[in-house]
Amino acid sequence: MTANGNLPAELTGFVGRTVELAVAQRLLRRARLVTVVGPGGVGKSRLARRAAAGALPDFADGAWLVPCAELSDPALLCHAVAEALRLTDGTARPAREALRDFLAPRRLLLVLDGCEHLVEEAAPLLASLLTTAPGLKVLATSREPLGVEGEQQLPLSPLPTEGPDADAVTLFAQRAVAALPGFAVTPENAEQVGALCRRLDGIPLALELAAGRLPLLSVQQINERLGDRFALLTGGARTALPRHQTLRTAIGWSHELCSAQERLLWARLSVFVGTFDLDAAQYVCSGEGLTAEEVLETLGALVAKSVLLREPGLVDGVARYRMLDTLREYGAQWLRAADGEHLLRRRHRDWYLGLATWGEVEWFSPRQLETSVRTEAAHSNLRAALEYCLTDPGEEQLALFLAGTLWYFWVGCGHLGEGRVWLDRALDLAPEPTEARAKALWVTGYLCILQGDRLHAIRLLEECRQQALDTGDDRALAYAVHRQGCAALIADDLDRAVSLFDEALWHYDQLGELNSNVLMGMFELGLAHTFRGDAATGAAWIGKVLVECERFGERWAYAYGLFASAYAAWSVGDTAKARAQARECVRLNHAFRDLVGLVLGIELLALLATEPGDDGTPGDLREAALLQGAAHTLWRSVGEPLFGSDSFNAAHHACKQRVRHGLPEAEAAEAFRRGTTFALDELVVRALAQQPAAQAGTAQRPHDRTAVGALREPLAGQRE
Known part of the structure; x- marks a missing residue:
């Protein structure tokens, strides 16, 4: 993930789309909502992610991807957006209200990817957010427009197929090398490659599926077999757009070239949403026609044919896989046709x-x-x-x-x-x-x-x-x-x-x-x-x-125990112990993403900042005010500040009184205001380091999240 967003790194080369990218950048500069519209498999997601990455310098608070295709219930869209933004809202207020409050002061790009099935929920949500958050822009991908006032559409066509430098040919050649090292477009096969790209209408997903067949078939053989499939399949779905027919034909052709076991696993894997691991696949998908041992072999075959993608990195030491949404839909149709959906679900x-x-x-x-x-x-x-x-x-x-x-x-x-x-x-x-x-x-x-x-x-x-x-x-x-x-x-x-x-x-x-x-x-x-x-x-x-x-x-409970122990230590004058335990409370709760425990620790660190340092240096009232400002912002995502409890508020009020009596009002207000601007990760880095406020005027904001990332990084398993 990037330091100012969650856009994933590109795993394969990006081909062409120079004009479309320029248009997307121009539209993002002048419009609040841009929707990339096109059929499945045409490359909307890749274009949107590349455009968002290019626009990052214009958004101080980053670019954030929301994978909408993983959602089946429109009511969860707000929660998915909040999750992508790393917004933890523990209040009882509506999720839309929490999003509005969070986004209102920020300059941020939201990328809603694959939201055509959520249009009825997405349209009013975006209309509301764009109205209340002037620094927000949205880049969406959908098979149909969202219908929101001010929406600018960017229709995406397949890649050009004509000419020696046609993008479709370049994409096919790149993916072909990945599938069959040593492959090259030569004078001997150039005509066949061009014909294949034209036959597939330059649809990127179709080209990638065809390239995945090269370990088994030559380009000429692929063309011949694809020709048979077109003759067989284009007679159906008269109402479908030609490009939809082409993509379905290409997927269907790839499907028919799979073995019976591969087709069976493809259909069964369609019940998964997002990513899954081998153990889950073996439990859910083994059965009649496919043993658990055969699932492993067949899974590898589907990865080799680009039907499945292996996710980069590991989660808890385990590899994970996912299926492109278009291919998942196709597999689900076969699963329903075989009357196996209920059992698999x-x-x-x-x-x-x-x-x-x-x-x-x-x-x-x-x-x-x-x-x-x-x-x-x-x-x-x-x-x-x-x-x-x-x-x-x-x-x-x-x-x-x-x-x-x-x-x-x-x-x-x-x-x-x-x-x-x-x-x-x-x-x-x-x-x-x-x-x-x-x-x-x-x-x-x-x-x-x-x-x-x-x-x-x-x-x-x-x-x-x-x-x-x-x-x-x-x-x-x-x-x-x-x-x-x-x-x-x-x-x-x-x-x-x-x-x-x-x-x-x-x-x-x-x-x-x-x-x-x-x-x-x-x-x-x-x-x-x-x-x-x-x-x-x-x-x-x-x-x-x-x-x-x-x-x-x-x-987890230990972190809360540390908060209570730190509070008790402060009450008897043991500030060194209190500081150490409050910092560990913050570190652990941040690792769990438990904002309730984290903000309690920040409140206590604010009070402890008013106390003399462990080396006898005077307390830092500006730092205390800054941390209280940060806590004030966090409470808006948690609920009523300090639960509205006099007991929990005692430390907060003691800190506030010390700041009020020890700092000029304007200085205290400015420190508090600065605290409200800190992003969560930045705040945690600061709280754990206890950077003095006196240095804050010259220090830059920490854009390197390494210190915070290290809190959870070991848990994600080794990186590849």
């Missing part, structure tokens, strides 16, 4: 249900961060599995189970808003009092608390508690009471919070339950004691959390 659902279940187990282990990365990589397929459960009759309980099991992903990895979408839908569909519903109730209540929607949380948690009592579900009772304690804690009802946490921990002990949630209960109990003035008891519970986390290799 169920197996796909089962695999990702297993992935989520195992992820919940591994969340309480030394592989917690790896679990976060692995679940992120499966995000698109988890969405597809949830959608299947919510739309296939009889699957409602599994929808509740899957959405509830993913609590660690919604809460610990910064997806509170999307989690609410899935959980609310599942709860509405399945009102009967089952164990799965009980879990979904307390998980949703937990999300509501973190979003600041306390009244709704109280209703959900009381329903969960009452259902647990009625059905004898002791585990659900423990979790409901625990989260009721959280609601009391942020409401500053500290005596009630202590009582509820004590009760929940008693239930957990009786059940033999020990996991991240239980440790969070201990941390929250310790914090409640600390807030109400019982520092010794609070410190004892917080210390127990840290010890247990170290024992099991747990790092």
